[in-house]
Amino acid sequence: MDYSPESRPVLVAVANPQHAEQLVRTASDLARLLESHVTIVSVAVKPSSSPFSVYKDETIVERFAQDTQELLDAAIAVAPEDVPIEREIVVGRTIADGVLKAIRRTNARALVIGWHDSRSRTDAILGTNLDQLIENAQCDLYVERIGYEANGVDSILVPVAGGPHVRPATLVAKAIAARNDATVHFLSVVEPDVDVDAARDHLEAGVQLLEDAPDSPFGPDIRVETAVRTGEDVPVTIAELAPDHDVIVFGVTRQGSIQRRLVGSIPQRVIPRIDETVILARSGAVVSPSRLEKFRGFWRRG
């Protein structure tokens, strides 16, 4: 496979060796499609209140990141063999901090990260680190639910309703479909009194994006199906259809910067109802570097 070290990598952040295989596999699927490579990233967390934060990053990685090295070894051991893999340890004040730094340093094309859904969570939708990444990561972002791994993939469901996040959602759907020879189902759910034409437009746009995406080395043909469904309650309708598929890919429906809406109300209400593999896709195009981020970058260098 073509691979130049300069090409923009697909990052995958690992914090637990048990989850590494699932995440590295998704990242490898993407890298295969994008003819890129995977960089496995792990963060050595160094809070500002720690006296060790005055050490050079290299010193911290060299002397104080033993567990992180072991974690990366474990992650690389489970990676597929046909995709080039690199590794990187970054030092950050928080996990999100370190991952954002790695994105900047490698000019990453996409980031794959996992999340555990603890259903009792009230203060943050996905946890503060993930919320920060969803808000600030300047590349396409894929958040995969840990532990609900598909056992063989025949069918991938992509609910669409327009917006910038359909593109990355379509891309990962194509990447996974290519490896598994699976079918991608685009779905648009409309409420009974709403015009169906808009829904059809969304579906067409999705199919077009899938065709525009790079072709897989396994072969150009991906089976695609589209469907419009009518339902009183959109999340309930999606959740009812989910068991017919193995993987559900949502584009986040980000509205404003209010934390509660980071993930979007529809995925948020569907996800707890289903047991399938879930991937949330967020486009990098919607993120611009905030002033605080630039300022933080100044502090973190060196």
Place this chain on the structure above:
Amino acid sequence: MLELTVVPAATLTFWTFVGLATIACLFMAWSLGANSNSPPFAPAIGANAVSTLRAAFLIGILAAAGAVTQGGSISETVGAELISGVAITPLAATTGLLVAATFMSFGVYSGYPVPAAFATTGAMVGVGLSLGGEPAFGTYRRIVTFWLLVPPSSGGIAFLTAKLLRRDDIPETVGVPVLAAVVAGILANIRLGVIPHPDRSQGSVAELVSHALGSPTVLGVDLSVVGATVVFAALGFQFIRRKVVASVERGIRSFLLVLGGIVAFSSGGSQVGLATGPLEALYGTELGLPSVVLLVIGASGILAGAWMGAPRLLQATSREYAQLGVRRSIAALVPGFVIAQAAIALGIPISFNNIIISGVIGGGLAAGSAGVSRRKIGVTVLFWVLTLVTSIGIGFGFYRLLSTLLGTS
């Protein structure tokens, strides 16, 4: 005739401020307990001498005890000696604490190193000046001199300690007990609120012995104080030596544990004043309460902060101390204890992290290459200075704004 109890507006406002100021004080104490008081036990956790949760429990108890028995002097400096000519009013106390607490929150939120001592001192100076007080230049000179001396002394003590412990010609069965003797000797001389003293509110064990023996002096030197110090040092030496002789590793771990306890106690004593100082006038003069009431409030905040917030930070830093090794960990803690006690004796507000950072660097230099980033040190120092300067400005402006809005002076 029916008598109606009417609460005058002024009284209502006053009590509102008492409530607000106390909440701000608790918040400040909480964050001090969660952050500043945590490092002492991290080396002991790293060396597997104690579990994280037990360490957090001990930190809370010890730091709270230190706050109540040793916190008075720094609290007084922060509350009354930074500004001359005016007493801090309830509104001013609330404003000062709110400004300092906001700085701390900013530090936690943004990940920048915001030192509590600089934020509180700056805010209280700003508020005091805004009240129309005169700057107390004498106090500032003392405080700034001490602050400037902290990095070289902490780094220096850590450097020497690490060198001593690393020398091959000094066996561990001598080096570690000698350090224990020094620490115990200082312990005999630290002032505690529970020990009575004829002239001061706090006395030391050595002074108590001296007083009991009628203070015999030769050439101006109090013999019994020297005697008590030597006895303490000898006991400390003997206690740790016996353990080190039995097993070097376990002996060092015991010393690390005892040292962690003493440092946690000292840090409570040196930090609580940052939360309670601004309320000194409010509680002492206006409410007429003994100063221990305020210290107990501060101590409760520190206790809660340590129990709730410290485990996370301890887990994050203990691994680093484990990699650093027990000798350099001890080297980083010894100056923490010495300098915190000196600051308490002089009534000078200090940032604990500042001392430990210098200690870690000093201990690192003793090992040859420190691997310390000049840039990060530069940015850290820059933040310390910025915190001090901006907290003065914000304290000044914010008090002016509030007093104008509320129509009080």
